[in-house]
Amino acid sequence: MLNITKGIVTRPQKVVIYGPEGIGKSTLASRFPDPLFIDTEGGTSHLDVRRIDKPKDWDELLSIIKEVAHTPDVCKTLVVDTADWAEASAMDYVLKKYNQTSIEGFGYGKGYTILGETFAAMLTALDEVIAAGIHVVVTAHAKMRKFELPDEQGAFDRWEMKLSKQSAPLLKEWCDLLLFCNFETLVVKTETKTSKATGGKRVMYASHHPCWDAKNRCGLPDKMDLSYDAIKKIFENPAQTAPKPPVTNEGLEKVLRLMNKAGVTESDVQKVVADKGHYSADTPINQYSEKFLNGWVIRYWDQILKLIGAAKAADTKEV
Numbered sequence: 001m002l003n004i005t006k007g008i009v010t011r012p013q014k015v016v017i018y019g020p021e022g023i024g025k026s027t028l029a030s031r032f033p034d035p036l037f038i039d040t041e042g043g044t045s046h047l048d049v050r051r052i053d054k055p056k057d058w059d060e061l062l063s064i065i066k067e068v069a070h071t072p073d074v075c076k077t078l079v080v081d082t083a084d085w086a087e088a089s090a091m092d093y094v095l096k097k098y099n100q101t102s103i104e105g106f107g108y109g110k111g112y113t114i115l116g117e118t119f120a121a122m123l124t125a126l127d128e129v130i131a132a133g134i135h136v137v138v139t140a141h142a143k144m145r146k147f148e149l150p151d152e153q154g155a156f157d158r159w160e161m162k163l164s165k166q167s168a169p170l171l172k173e174w175c176d177l178l179l180f181c182n183f184e185t186l187v188v189k190t191e192t193k194t195s196k197a198t199g200g201k202r203v204m205y206a207s208h209h210p211c212w213d214a215k216n217r218c219g220l221p222d223k224m225d226l227s228y229d230a231i232k233k234i235f236e237n238p239a240q241t242a243p244k245p246p247v248t249n250e251g252l253e254k255v256l257r258l259m260n261k262a263g264v265t266e267s268d269v270q271k272v273v274a275d276k277g278h279y280s281a282d283t284p285i286n287q288y289s290e291k292f293l294n295g296w297v298i299r300y301w302d303q304i305l306k307l308i309g310a311a312k313a314a315d316t317k318e319v
Contacts (some may be wrong), residue, residue, distance in 0.1 A: 009147050016140065020141070024181065040086065126174075142160065264308055269285060278292065
């Protein structure tokens with residue numbers, strides 16, 4: 001049978017933040033909800049954050065990620081800082097496993113294919129963290145590469161993640177939010193009509209551009225200040241901000257239907273409940289707990305009706 005659902009599904013976010021060295025990637029990640037860093041390059045030494053010691057190898061990195069997934073109360077955001085180190089560690093693992101001295105030694109690009117498959121194992125482990133209810137942030141350095149358009153239309157500089165051509169697409173496809181961070185430099189004309197670079201403001205981009213990769217699924221602006229405040233709405237708990245749906249007491253509704261069917265009044269039920277010492281005789285039924293309504297009133301309804309009938313019979317005899 002098809003299990004069809006509808007509507008927005010709220011789940012933790014997969015975030016990738018990349019940019020040139022020193023732009024503030026780790027600082028931005030430190031503003032995410034209750035972060036825990038896997039600090040592989042010492043990039044958080046100046047930050048007051050919780051961190052896990054640098055993994056000694058690829059296997060330990062995967063082990064740490066899986067342990068976080070199995071300990072969901074350890075943090076609200078897991079930060080892997082950085083993807084560059086993770087890929088280098090994966091490469092060391094591949095070379096040792098296949099007894100090679102270079103990734104090129106496999107021949108015909110086979111080594112890079114194996115590297116990509118190995119790197120994907122980290123993304124699978126991070127999916128387990130997402131399933132445990134924890135946001136994931138992966139940081140990466142950026143590099144500039146000369147990009148040539150087809151048909152000799154021209155070439156230009158383009159920013160890319162400092163990863164192999166096998167790992168970078170996997171990481172870009174995996175994430176929900178890909179942020180490219182950089183310094184915004186403005187070129188102005190001087191009094192002598194020469195051009196002068198000014199500014200250097202830190203910004204982040206959330207939409208694709210010919211000169212960099214970026215994406216988002218949350219309707220973010222193309223360009224924002226490099227600040228967590230610009231994206232924090234994505235990570236706020238909807239349960240805390242959205243109005244709560246009205247609570248329906250199914251037990252109360254069922255008791256009211258039973259009373260109507262049997263022709264008994266609220267005071268009849270209140271008297272039996274009070275005689276048994278559960279609630280006072282003046283406590284309205286709609287103030288009974290649902291647990292009590294389901295576990296006692298509904299469960300013993302037949303006996304309650306007999307007690308109500310006996311009480312009414314006794315009252316008739318006295319008259």
